[in-house]
Amino acid sequence: MLYDLSDRAQQVLARVQARVEDAIIPLEPAFAAAMKSPDRSWALMPELEALKHQSQKEGLWNLFLPDPERGAGFSNYEYAFMAEAMGRSLLAPEVFNCNAPDTGNMEVLHHYGNAEQQAQWLTLLLKGEIRSAFCMTEPDVASSDATNMQATVRLDGNELVLNGRKWWSTGVAHPNCELLIFMGRSSDTGHRHRQHSMVLVPKNHPGVRVERLLSVFGSEHLPYGHGVVEFNQVRLPKTALLVGEGAGFEIAQGRLGPGRIHHAMRAIGAAERLLKMMIERGLERQAFGKQLIDLGGNRERIANHRMAINQARLLCLHTARIIDKHGVRKALSEVAQIKIVAANLMQQVADDAIQMYGGAGVDDALPLGEFWAAGRVLRLADGPDEVHRGTIAKLELKPYLDARK
Amino acid sequence: MLYDLSDRAQQVLARVQARVEDAIIPLEPAFAAAMKSPDRSWALMPELEALKHQSQKEGLWNLFLPDPERGAGFSNYEYAFMAEAMGRSLLAPEVFNCNAPDTGNMEVLHHYGNAEQQAQWLTLLLKGEIRSAFCMTEPDVASSDATNMQATVRLDGNELVLNGRKWWSTGVAHPNCELLIFMGRSSDTGHRHRQHSMVLVPKNHPGVRVERLLSVFGSEHLPYGHGVVEFNQVRLPKTALLVGEGAGFEIAQGRLGPGRIHHAMRAIGAAERLLKMMIERGLERQAFGKQLIDLGGNRERIANHRMAINQARLLCLHTARIIDKHGVRKALSEVAQIKIVAANLMQQVADDAIQMYGGAGVDDALPLGEFWAAGRVLRLADGPDEVHRGTIAKLELKPYLDARK
């Protein structure tokens, strides 16, 4: 192996890779068919549930959580390789209890939850017995600027009262979804990064209503779903508050670093699979007396993708190492960078792979279109490219501006 | 108006534009909902059918056909502006009986059909009473090289026998679809452009079977549908043959020139609408204390799209003029050029418009994702970009190679 990786991580990685290739990818067509069936009545897919239990039994479970007690004890750097392996199939992350937004939510509970909150929610999430959603983005404002947020958390005696509308609450349609982490404005004064709070909300609670599921390029991404969720006078005890009033921003920031590595490495895994599919098609088909791969600029595109993938992977791994060694505060620019780079890469490789497949490339019988759309969505999820470019530029200019003071 | 356009064309154009803006675009959400309804039982949408009848009554009908008896008598140049107007909504072309593949099929019947064939099929198509599909591309070979074609047309006494599998037969699911134009290999010898024939096939005919509808980025594009169609020992009288044995290539070539102008101008119309939506969002939303339009490179993107749209439009109009004045043989490179330029433009503007809308951009409640996917498909339909780049390069090199002979 050309990368430094501990023996234990290498062994687990090999097992994850084998599981994805041998068991999960072959299940994709049946899964797609099952989710499309009009009479599926929200049932999970038994074969996938079986794989999940097998992973749990064999210890291929919670690999994302560096804590050795609750998780697998891998560093972000080590887990990054596994995330890449899982990224090769959109079905894979959940099989290892490593899918967003549950991973981020588990991290939040692990780092910011008190013992009671952890007992109530974290234990079940770690076991994969329940799922969760994260309710932050809002339909009516540009949520990329979080200070625009309109939802509110108000204190009424010993109770919290939540109001607002959230969307892109991914996972909210999952039959096992029990927990929503809600972020809202708890104060209109004080430092603008101390005005928000986070609250743990049981999904089936008076005042919580899933208005509709968002359809994304023709898919509701079942069984997860992306909900528009209304919170209408939702009343909860104060103990549902995470950390305390005004801690919302701090928690949100802490949540994102590792999560972006996961997203990015999965995108890279997807890109690798797409490149592989692209090459296979290019070698299989003939036109104008040649293999497709030998026509026009196809080999150049293969080379360009190889360069782009390798560079994106190294940037993610480098970012993971900085977080492991120095903490996420030292990697703010890098975290923003991988967010942009990996999502665009995934979309671009998918686009070219589609082109190599011709008509088959846009037929949903192959997963190319789904990867393409997923890459596209990833350029917006957790903040659009443009916001992250702004962050990178701001951090780049900072030393110059500091020197001028 | 900054372009030369006859008064009659300007008047019709203005009426088409008004119809699209005032009547068709407002119908989009209801249409999308209607087509998604699980119990729609293939019904057409009454409101859209009403618009169609109104257009027919008012003479906004068959605008694409330059023949003044059968069509509206506009030149390709004149119709190009109307096609752009129709491109602003994916629903619009049919309202004016100007939607692919019927337009191309009507042109084929007009130019290559004999009187009997025209009486049987063209009259009904021109009235909009039936619809049609074009069965050329095949799933098992790289159809961008048409000499790869495997389907066959064999003569058996006075009968033709058709066998083969076709896909991307667009329109085949439409309740009114009655006619399939089928292309197959009728000989394995002779000039390679004289080995194929075209046959008029009634859709409901023994041996014709729609295996399944292709799902494209989550949509079956109802009520049209893209079918995988099996032709299994389909027997027809020899009179179903267009022109004669071996004329398939010639007809296919003649079919494409004007059709590509239509496609390209519609894509440009789509791009204009997408740019408009992008600007509107950019002016509506605020983030980080500014209008979105004033953040980062957004204004540069607006400027880039304006330049790209203007150039693409001028290239299409120029191509239309050449075809009008000198015939399609003088515009082979230009026709290939507009095919590439317009489809990529549409995809790119849609991509940036999505980005400006954030989460709303990938939600199917807005048509942005559908336009994006349609642009993507257009880069493959009627031959992938790469094949057309090959054509352009070949024509570009021809004088140099001729000079060396």
Add this chain to the structure above:
Amino acid sequence: MLYDLSDRAQQVLARVQARVEDAIIPLEPAFAAAMKSPDRSWALMPELEALKHQSQKEGLWNLFLPDPERGAGFSNYEYAFMAEAMGRSLLAPEVFNCNAPDTGNMEVLHHYGNAEQQAQWLTLLLKGEIRSAFCMTEPDVASSDATNMQATVRLDGNELVLNGRKWWSTGVAHPNCELLIFMGRSSDTGHRHRQHSMVLVPKNHPGVRVERLLSVFGSEHLPYGHGVVEFNQVRLPKTALLVGEGAGFEIAQGRLGPGRIHHAMRAIGAAERLLKMMIERGLERQAFGKQLIDLGGNRERIANHRMAINQARLLCLHTARIIDKHGVRKALSEVAQIKIVAANLMQQVADDAIQMYGGAGVDDALPLGEFWAAGRVLRLADGPDEVHRGTIAKLELKPYLDARK
């Protein structure tokens, strides 16, 4: 011919094309050698001067000036084709007395000069007996925002007093340069577009000093030269003022429209020649058992350049037509568009042509590097791309903002 063009314009165009191919391009290597000679003592090249006299004698002269008395009487649209032909060689424009900045300066004198000023300067410029420079851009401020200008024109009794430093005063080193058109701030109050004035300055006048010639990518572009020019207490009679105090902006705006068409069409001519050279090299050389043109994405690049050139040309011609029919005020966005599009095109085609030539591409024995650098410079001359993108976006947004008022 695929474009509408009067017979007279077609005939002149053909003669210009022939002169460029047969007489001017063959002179390039000798010209380059002559200009590099360390003992050239600012001599012009006799062969080029002879070509110039021949053009003048034959009426291939002042083709850029639409005025039929003073110029050749061609519309901007007609001249655009000739400008393209001249753009194929960096030496060509002067041969037809059509080189910047003299063309722009002649237009200024023609439109804004009074009879006396015209008698003194315009006549000689039209005869090609003197040359001129335009002194606007300044080294110490971002001149793309003209309101930054620091040079001053002050009234002192009946005299004007000029002070300031200008650079990129192209043509100032030419042995025949006699006239500088100077722009400076004449007032610090009033409307910000009425604070500047333009003055006609004899080059050899007390207080005018060429500090140095700018070296651009290793070339001083002799015999023209780009000077840094100091104006130190330059005193001139009031009659040297163009139009009147405060008219500087108005004149500068009027000067630019046609000039940008000339620049853009020349850039397109350059791109055509570069594409031709690229193809010729691609067909001449062999590597890895194939002609270079058949390796990798080379044919795709040829196709891409063909599409880009055609589109850029159509955009320029369209802009020329608008100016001819409706005046430059109706073409503000288009003028900015062609400025960007053509310069970038020229640089890009040159870049790819260089790549096709390998080591020979960066050797100054061929003109590829010079075209590449000229394209690069053109992205800055008369305002950087970014400023023009800003203009386009502003004009694009205007109707939306007006509607909101």
Add this chain to the structure above:
Amino acid sequence: MLYDLSDRAQQVLARVQARVEDAIIPLEPAFAAAMKSPDRSWALMPELEALKHQSQKEGLWNLFLPDPERGAGFSNYEYAFMAEAMGRSLLAPEVFNCNAPDTGNMEVLHHYGNAEQQAQWLTLLLKGEIRSAFCMTEPDVASSDATNMQATVRLDGNELVLNGRKWWSTGVAHPNCELLIFMGRSSDTGHRHRQHSMVLVPKNHPGVRVERLLSVFGSEHLPYGHGVVEFNQVRLPKTALLVGEGAGFEIAQGRLGPGRIHHAMRAIGAAERLLKMMIERGLERQAFGKQLIDLGGNRERIANHRMAINQARLLCLHTARIIDKHGVRKALSEVAQIKIVAANLMQQVADDAIQMYGGAGVDDALPLGEFWAAGRVLRLADGPDEVHRGTIAKLELKPYLDARK
């Protein structure tokens, strides 16, 4: 520091960085002026020579050579950081005796020279007392395909006879240049990678003639120069042969791996300096009421360059590590990748930096144009991008093709 680096390497790196910033960069304008002076009579610049001696004395010398006896004993990974530091000024590498092509030539002599050859040439090169050139590329064939080579090495008794024309023999004009490494065809039969030989040729030897120096974008890159060199019946004893007949390809391959890391890291250093200059200008200048950096997409460009630079650096470092650990045979694709990525990056950042500087960006008073041209040349030196893309694609496809056998 965010990268793993030994203390010794960090200390040397810091000293190199300081030398470059404090002593070498400030010397650039004087050096440029000195090299342009028409009466320089090939003199070296005394201040630069002094810096060189200082570096030698202080042990900042031959840092590129991993051999601890002859060089500084740094791994390729460690030296990569120093190469980046040197890349910030085009003058820096020679100050540390680390400039191409001497570094590659020293590596060749170190790895492939026999004791006698090393005594004659390597010792002097390591001391910096002589310089050398590499004569491989030829003007008359596409040298990117080395099997095209036409120059010959023939055995005539105990003598070698060399004939042929080479170009891009960089360094051949340097007053201290004493050695040419010549590659020519020694056989027309046998394996195509065993038909070439390398010979050590004294520069001042009968039959060796520098025809002319290539002028690259207006510069002869003095004091190094890129020569067109004629070898006309050059006779040398057989002992001048490196390794033996037919070893030319093997030596050429071995020469390139580390050299490409050096080139690439220097290009990255250049890109970092260019980005710094771009930011500084963006913060200094005002236009339209804002700092340039805050106009249009400038911040996005800063962010894009930061992402690209970081990724390119990581790819180079990763490649260096593979070479250090596993040898260059395991890094063939990566070596090709960094060659492409770094050169394009350097050109691109230079291009944008030029744009930010406006007119000053293309004036040779600043080094921007020189960096831009150097990046451009680097896309051709040691093989054009396209050849390296071909290599990457070939290696990418290999396992698929092997699996099909």
